[in-house]
Amino acid sequence: MRRCLVLLLWVCCAIASAAxxxxxxxxxxxxxxxxxxxPVDAGWVRLLDARTSKMATPWTMxxxxxxxxxxxxxxxxxxGLLKAQHPGVVVIELGANDGLQGLPLxxxxxxxxxxxxxxxGAGAKVLLLGIELPVNYGPQYRDGLRKVYAxxxxxxxxxxxxxxxxxxxxxxxxxxxxxxxxxxxxxPRVAENVWKxxxxxxx
Numbered sequence: 018m019r020r021c022l023v024l025l026l027w028v029c030c031a032i033a034s035a036a037x038x039x040x041x042x043x044x045x046x047x048x049x050x051x052x053x054x055x056p057v058d059a060g061w062v063r064l065l066d067a068r069t070s071k072m073a074t075p076w077t078m079x080x081x082x083x084x085x086x087x088x089x090x091x092x093x094x095x096x097g098l099l100k101a102q103h104p105g106v107v108v109i110e111l112g113a114n115d116g117l118q119g120l121p122l123x124x125x126x127x128x129x130x131x132x133x134x135x136x137x138g139a140g141a142k143v144l145l146l147g148i149e150l151p152v153n154y155g156p157q158y159r160d161g162l163r164k165v166y167a168x169x170x171x172x173x174x175x176x177x178x179x180x181x182x183x184x185x186x187x188x189x190x191x192x193x194x195x196x197x198x199x200x201x202x203x204x205p206r207v208a209e210n211v212w213k214x215x216x217x218x219x220x
Contacts, residue, residue, distance in 0.1 A: 040076045042069065042215070043102050043141070045091050045132070046110030048084035049148065049181060052204075054193060059201035061208040068212065069219065076219055079104065087114045088128035095132050099139040106218050107136035108211070110146040110181060112162065113197075116154065122161045129169040142218045143175040146211065149186065151196070178214045181207060 044050050044062050052060030066078035081098050083090075088111045099107075109132055115125045129145070136143045147166035150159050163179070170177035182199065184206050185191045191203030199207055 040074065040106075040219075041079050041102050041104040042076050042106045042108060042219075043079045043098060043104035044082055044108045044110065045086075045095060045098065046080075046082035046108070046146070047086040047114055048082075048198060049113060049207075050080065050082035050110045051084050053084055053198045055199075055201045055204070059204050061204045061211060064204060064208040065212060065215070072219065074219075076105070082110070085114060086111060087118070087120070088112055088125050088132070092128045092131050092135075095135050099135060099141070103139075104136075104141050106144065106215070107132075107141045108144045108146060108215070109133070109136070110148070112166070113148040113150075116148070116150045116158070116162050119154075119158070122158075122165050125162075126165045126169065129165065130172070133169065133173045133175060137173070143173070144211075144214055144218060145170050145175055145177045146181045147177060147179045149180050149182070176214050176218070178210060181210060183210055 050060070050062055052063070057063060062078050062080040062082070069076035069078055079102050081094070091109070091111045109129065112125050112129070133143050133145070145166060147163065150162060152159070166177055166179065185199050185203045188203070191199055191206065193200055
């Protein structure tokens, strides 16, 4: 009898501990999410972590982004990250480097499909973040990239932020000299863009 009571108490404590533990949002991205050339604390992921950690039910932002990451390398890393982190939400921000390298859009589509399937298979909700390319890449390729994100979101029924840098990319005062990455001043706007799409997934 005593052994049963001890076991029951242990189970109840374990359940309570799991319920109280902060839930995790895993961000899988490239330099746009890795705070490229700015302080880490100024990046949009860290800015959102300051918000999510103070929610009634707290969430922790786990930033697994790597500068230079392509969709293929992200696809290869994701299973291990899912196993290690057990996230409730996965934010996928990949494809910019695929586009800048002119890689076939069919490969990006296949990699996004695989990553979304893997995240959902692990029990996580998914938010997809799209990106735009500079105009010198031509309308056909740029339109094709937009379609890849839109098709992936529709196919898997996941929310899509069409352009991560909306309201930032065309403002020289918010962009670094390379014209590709936001300055620390531009990151709060990027955070707001993501926050609007992320919030419903945290409820």
